[in-house]
Amino acid sequence: MKVVIMGCGRVGAWLARLLDADGHQVTILDNDPYSFRRLNFPRQPSEFKGTALVGNGTDQEALKRAGIEGADVFFALTQGDNRNVMACQIAKHIFNVPRVICRIYDPLRQEMYSDLGMEAISPTTVFAQMLKEKLES
Amino acid sequence: MYIIVIGGGRVGYYLIKALIEEGHEVLVVEKESNICEAINDEMGSICFRGDGCEAATLAEVGTERADMLVAVTGDDEDNLVACQVAKHKFNVSRTVARIRNPQNEVLFKKLGVDVTISSTNVILEHIEEEVPTHPLTHLLAIENSGQEIVEIRIPPEAATVGKTIRELSIPPGTKLALFIREGGRNRVPTLNTVLRAGDRIIAITTPESEAALRTALTSA
Numbered sequence: 001m002k003v004v005i006m007g008c009g010r011v012g013a014w015l016a017r018l019l020d021a022d023g024h025q026v027t028i029l030d031n032d033p034y035s036f037r038r039l040n041f042p043r044q045p046s047e048f049k050g051t052a053l054v055g056n057g058t059d060q061e062a063l064k065r066a067g068i069e070g071a072d073v074f075f076a077l078t079q080g081d082n083r084n085v086m087a088c089q090i091a092k093h094i095f096n097v098p099r100v101i102c103r104i105y106d107p108l109r110q111e112m113y114s115d116l117g118m119e120a121i122s123p124t125t126v127f128a129q130m131l132k133e134k135l136e137s
Numbered sequence: 138m139y140i141i142v143i144g145g146g147r148v149g150y151y152l153i154k155a156l157i158e159e160g161h162e163v164l165v166v167e168k169e170s171n172i173c174e175a176i177n178d179e180m181g182s183i184c185f186r187g188d189g190c191e192a193a194t195l196a197e198v199g200t201e202r203a204d205m206l207v208a209v210t211g212d213d214e215d216n217l218v219a220c221q222v223a224k225h226k227f228n229v230s231r232t233v234a235r236i237r238n239p240q241n242e243v244l245f246k247k248l249g250v251d252v253t254i255s256s257t258n259v260i261l262e263h264i265e266e267e268v269p270t271h272p273l274t275h276l277l278a279i280e281n282s283g284q285e286i287v288e289i290r291i292p293p294e295a296a297t298v299g300k301t302i303r304e305l306s307i308p309p310g311t312k313l314a315l316f317i318r319e320g321g322r323n324r325v326p327t328l329n330t331v332l333r334a335g336d337r338i339i340a341i342t343t344p345e346s347e348a349a350l351r352t353a354l355t356s357a
Contacts, residue, residue, distance in 0.1 A: 080214065081190075082217070086217050115225075116225065
């Protein structure tokens with residue numbers, strides 16, 4: 001699959017490596033080239049073979065350069081909920097990417113965008129739930 | 138009208154001042170406490186400190202009875218989300234977003250934002266008006282119709298000088314609405330109108346036909 005990831009933080013970089021190792025064609029986009037250091041994890045033999053591009057994922061030109069037009073999946077994983085939401089809506093409504101997955105920290109916003117048909121995950125609710133279950137087990 | 142403004146920065150500040158002067162009930166949502174305090178000190182308690190993209194904040198400021206929400210922060214994505222939350226959670230009938238990247242206009246409209254204002258485009262339009270060499274000026278976009286009103290000035294070197302309108306290849310869907318000649322009366326152009334250098338034509342066209350229209354009227 002052709003995958004475009006916006007945001008090369010811990011999660012974005014980790015996901016890029018996982019998908020790359022599985023043989024997917026991965027392009028990762030970040031404003032800050034320094035963040036690409038996370039693609040080279042220590043003590044791991046395989047190298048990231050995908051593409052790392054400097055660019056703003058809420059900019060249509062940058063997304064085009066990242067190959068959004070032929071992508072099968074788009075992930076928005078920056079720190080900013082609103083940036084993620086906007087990039088996902090660009091991917092979905094302008095570039096018609098078949099699958100668009102969005103991280104939204106704020107549970108209320110996550111709920112609203114899920115209701116609007118977006119595949120949105122709130123790490124806040126997921127992790128809080130996990131911690132609660134840990135306590136109860 | 139009850140108008141909620143998101144963002145108390147420089148644009149927001151002058152906007153709320155003007156809105157209050159016009160007699161509207163205004164409330165500003167601003168994240169920064171010092172900006173909030175400054176506004177409250179000057180204009181009375183009209184600034185609420187909070188994140189205008191959060192449904193909880195918008196509920197607290199009574200968004201469900203707002204007639205309009207105007208998002209004028211410096212970030213396009215924040216303005217988009219504030220408008221979407223206002224629309225979908227609180228059924229605000231008019232949402233207005235400031236945008237920096239003119240490309241976002243199409244996206245925002247598609248996503249239900251009623252009005253977008255692109256500061257970049259506004260400045261560009263003023264430059265077009267001020268720079269006399271620019272043969273085509275955007276006057277107005279006719280809302281929700283895909284059409285716009287433009288002004289075209291016939292430059293002295295244009296091949297159309299001395300020709301009649303009948304001889305031009307005006308792109309389909311474009312109407313020449315008004316013909317302005319220095320010292321003359323304004324008229325509706327007819328097929329027999331002969332063009333002279335310096336004539337101005339007001340036309341209704343579409344963004345797609347704009348280039349063809351410019352070429353038809355002004356190319357050398």
